[in-house]
Amino acid sequence: MAACAQQPTNEVGFGGQPPVPPGPVQPKSEQERVPVTEASVDASMLPKGYPTKVWTQDDGAVVVATGQEGGCSKVHAELGEQTADHVKVVFVEETPEPPGICTMDLRYPPVAVRLDAPLEARKVVLEQRDVKVPR
Incomplete structure (x- = not known):
């Protein structure tokens, strides 16, 4: 009987939900976006031509921005x-090394980060970094 009592269970009990594992924050639909004004965004550290559109969701607890990726690279925040x-907010563009055959297109996916507290009146500083990753 003791062995039965020690078996792991996947039940949470009392109708509770299991904890959500940490992971990337997903941008939500346009109806749930609150735009951040250009005056509240410092994009001076981005390469020329990089998108600078920023918004919040989840009552300001998540900042979402438009990233840039192309070919074989992928961007995350x-x-x-x-x-x-x-x-x-740092845009990290991961490019495979050694490079392979890649398309010559640019994509602008939304990427998001969760804050410890709502953004409110704080300025959003955007930065970009390239990283090589093994193929």
């Missing part, structure tokens, strides 16, 4: 830092 006056 990382939270660089959070202070009382700004939040830094």
Whole structure:
């Protein structure tokens, strides 16, 4: 009998939901977006021509921005830092190494980061970094 009592169970009990595993934040539909004004975005550290559209969702707890990727590369966002006056969002573009045969297109996917506290009046600082990843 003791062996039966020690078997792992997948039940949470009392009608609770299992915890959500941490992972990438998914952008939501246009109806759930709150635009961030251009005056509240510092894009001076981005390459020329990089998109600068930024919005929030989940009552300001998530910042979403338009990334840029192309060919074989993929972009995701990382939270660089959070202070009382700004939040830094880093676009990380991962490119396979060694390079293979890739298309010559550009894509602009939305990428998101979750904040510890709502954005409110803080400035969003955008930065971009290229990273080589093994193929």
